Amino acid sequence: DSGVTQTPKHLITATGQRVTLRCSPRSGDLSVYWYQQSLDQGLQFLIQYYNGEERAKGNILERFSAQQFPDLHSELNLSSLELGDSALYFCASSLGTSGGAGTQYFGPGTRLLVL
Amino acid sequence: AQSVAQPEDQVNVAEGNPLTVKCTYSVSGNPYLFWYVQYPNRGLQFLLKYITGDNLVKGSYGFEAEFNKSQTSFHLKKPSALVSDSALYVCAVRDDYGGATNKLIFGTGTLLAVQP
Numbered sequence: 001d002s003g004v005t006q007t008p009k010h011l012i013t014a015t016g017q018r019v020t021l022r023c024s025p026r027s028g029d030l031s032v033y034w035y036q037q038s039l040d041q042g043l044q045f046l047i048q049y050y051n052g053e054e055r056a057k058g059n060i061l062e063r064f065s066a067q068q069f070p071d072l073h074s075e076l077n078l079s080s081l082e083l084g085d086s087a088l089y090f091c092a093s094s095l096g097t098s099g100g101a102g103t104q105y106f107g108p109g110t111r112l113l114v115l
Numbered sequence: 116a117q118s119v120a121q122p123e124d125q126v127n128v129a130e131g132n133p134l135t136v137k138c139t140y141s142v143s144g145n146p147y148l149f150w151y152v153q154y155p156n157r158g159l160q161f162l163l164k165y166i167t168g169d170n171l172v173k174g175s176y177g178f179e180a181e182f183n184k185s186q187t188s189f190h191l192k193k194p195s196a197l198v199s200d201s202a203l204y205v206c207a208v209r210d211d212y213g214g215a216t217n218k219l220i221f222g223t224g225t226l227l228a229v230q231p
Contacts (some may be wrong), residue, residue, distance in 0.1 A: 002158065031217065041157075043205065043221035056218050090158060094217060100218040102147070102209065106159040 003027065005093050012113045018079040019109045025072055025093030031055070032074040033094075033104060034066055038087040048097075049074055060114045088112075098102035117142045117210045121222035128196045129230050136191040136225045138206035147209035148189040149219065150180055155200045162204075165189060176200070196229045203227075 002027035013019055025032050034046040045058035049068035060066075063081075070076045077115075078085060087112050092104040117198040118141045128134045140146055147166050163174025170182045180191045191204060203226050207219040 002160070016139055033218065035219075042223045043207075043219075044222070045210075045218040054216075058218060063227060066165075092159075103161060103164055104151070104217070105161060108150070108158040 002105040002107065004091060004093050004105055006107035006110050009111075010109065010111050011082060012115065014115055015081055015083060017081050018077065019081065019093075019112065021076040021078070021089050021112075023074045023076070023091030023093075023107060025074070026105055029093035029095050029105075030072065031102075032068055032072070032095060033092040034074070034076050035090040035092060036087050037109070043090070046076070048103070050051065052093075083114050084113060086112055086114045095112045117208050117220050119206050119208045119220055119222040120200045121206055121225045123225050124223075125228060126229050127230065130198050131195050134193050134196045134200070134227065134228060134229070138189045138191065138222060139187050140189060140206075140208045141173045141187065145191075148180075148182065149207040149209070150174065150178070150189075150191050151166045151205045151207065153205060153224070159205065162191070187230055198229050198231050201227055201229045
């Protein structure tokens with residue numbers, strides 16, 4: 001168990017809908033990362049927050065947004081869902097962003113299925 | 116741009132035999148390299164990392180990795196494979212913009228199958 005929790009584990013929804021994925025980092029970790037894993041794209045970095053502030057953006061669609069709250073948990077919001085958004089969404093956390101403090105520990109993921 | 120390549124989609128090995136899972140990288144500065152393992156329907160588990168220092172890095176579950184700067188490789192190894200090692204192994208490199216971020220770039224993964 002990495003100490004990173006994600007809810008829900010599974011999510012089934014329809015095209016056009018909006019969903020929110022939640023992540024709680026390991027105790028003491030300040031950085032949260034979101035990744036998308038799909039069969040054709042592999043693991044892709046979406047976005048990173050550090051202590052409440054956006055730190056880096058990757059291949060995140062405009063329909064997707066995220067935030068990190070004062071208690072350091074994070075939410076990833078996916079809207080106007082399309083079939084192609086079906087994937088595993090992972091959250092990871094790290095103590096900091098450099099050196100050994102930057103080792104990322106992953107949650108179990110949320111499997112999203114858009115029908 | 117930073118990148119990672121895992122040239123083998125699948126590696127088959129008999130239980131008790133040594134295993135190697137290959138990874139090569141391309142970075143503009145000093146590489147920060149990681150190996151993760153993913154079991155079915157589970158998240159990624161951290162195995163080991165190379166940041167600096169000894170080229171041979173020891174990690175969890177008896178795994179180790181050898182950093183080779185001249186060959187830009189970071190191959191994962193284990194002296195004696197177990198059936199329970201069967202999983203997806205993913206290599207990653209930190210995409211480092213002067214330390215401002217810590218995002219990882221992942222390889223496509225190598226499926227390790229250990230036969231009894």
